[in-house]
Amino acid sequence: MTPEVAVTTEAPDPPDNVGLRARNRAAIEAxxxxxxxxxxxxxxxxxLSLRAxxxxxxxxxxxxxxxxxxxxxxxxxxxxxxxDDLADAIESAVARHQTARTRFVAFSIALRDWALRNRSEYALVYGSPVPGYRAPAEQTNPAGERPLMALASIVADLDSVPVIRGTRSPVQTSAANALHALLDDPAVPAMADPVVVAxxxxxxxxxxxxxSSELFEQLGPVTDNPAAVFAGVADLCAALIFG
Known part of the structure; x- marks a missing residue:
C-alpha cells in the first residue's frame, strides 16, 4: 500500500486581517x-523624486x-x-444642462475652472512633456480620452452640424482625412463625418x-479680465459647432 502523505496548508488569513491590510494599502496609496x-x-x-x-x-x-x-x-x-478628475468635473457640469449649446458652454467653463484649480496637474497633462518620461499608452490613453470624448458626445447628439463658410474647402477636407487614426478609434461614433471630427x-x-495662454502667461499682461477673454473664445468655438 502506498503510505499516506500528510499535506499541510497554511491557514488563510482571518477576514479581519485581509480587510486591515487592504485598508492600510488604500490609505498609503491615497x-x-x-x-x-x-x-x-x-x-x-x-x-519629482520618489525618495523625497x-x-x-x-x-x-x-x-x-x-x-x-x-x-x-x-x-x-x-x-x-x-x-479622470478633469473628466469627472466636466461630466458633472455638462449633466446639469439640456441643450447642446448650454452643455458646450458648461463644458468650456468646467475645463477652464479645473485648470485654474489644478495648475500643476494641467501643466502635467497639457503642458510640456516631462524630460525622460514616456507615458504608457495602455494606462494613460483611456483616461486621457475622456475629456475630449465628453466634447465629442455633445456634438454627436446633434441632429446635424451646420455648414459654415470655409469649413468644406479642399484644405479642410484634406485636414479631416488626415485624422484617419482618430476616425478608426472605436470611441468615435461610427460613420462620423471627418470634417465634423476635424x-x-x-x-x-x-x-x-x-x-494654456492664460495659465502660462504666454501673451503677457494683455487683459485684467481673462474670464471675459476666454468666454469670447468659447463663444467663437460654439459658432464653429452650432453656427
Missing amino acids: RLREVGRQHLAEHGAAA VARDMNIAPSALYRYVANRDDLLTVLIVDAY RVITVWNLLIGAI
Whole structure:
C-alpha cells in the first residue's frame, strides 16, 4: 500500500486581517497621491523624486517601491488621476444642462475652472512633456480620452452640424482625412463625418490653447479680465459647432 502523505496548508488569513491590510494599502496609496501632487505643485514634474516623496510620507523609500516601481510609475498614476478628475468635473457640469449649446458652454467653463484649480496637474497633462518620461499608452490613453470624448458626445447628439463658410474647402477636407487614426478609434461614433471630427479637434485646440495662454502667461499682461477673454473664445468655438 502506498503510505499516506500528510499535506499541510497554511491557514488563510482571518477576514479581519485581509480587510486591515487592504485598508492600510488604500490609505498609503491615497497619501502617496496626495504628497505626489504636493511635490508636483512645489517642484514640477521634472523634479519629482520618489525618495523625497517617501521622506515627506515618513516611510523608507524601499517601502514605497511596493506601490510604485519608480518615478515614471508615480507620474503615470498622477496623470491618470488628473485626467479622470478633469473628466469627472466636466461630466458633472455638462449633466446639469439640456441643450447642446448650454452643455458646450458648461463644458468650456468646467475645463477652464479645473485648470485654474489644478495648475500643476494641467501643466502635467497639457503642458510640456516631462524630460525622460514616456507615458504608457495602455494606462494613460483611456483616461486621457475622456475629456475630449465628453466634447465629442455633445456634438454627436446633434441632429446635424451646420455648414459654415470655409469649413468644406479642399484644405479642410484634406485636414479631416488626415485624422484617419482618430476616425478608426472605436470611441468615435461610427460613420462620423471627418470634417465634423476635424472641427471638434479644432475647437478643442482653441480651448486648450486659450487656457494654456492664460495659465502660462504666454501673451503677457494683455487683459485684467481673462474670464471675459476666454468666454469670447468659447463663444467663437460654439459658432464653429452650432453656427
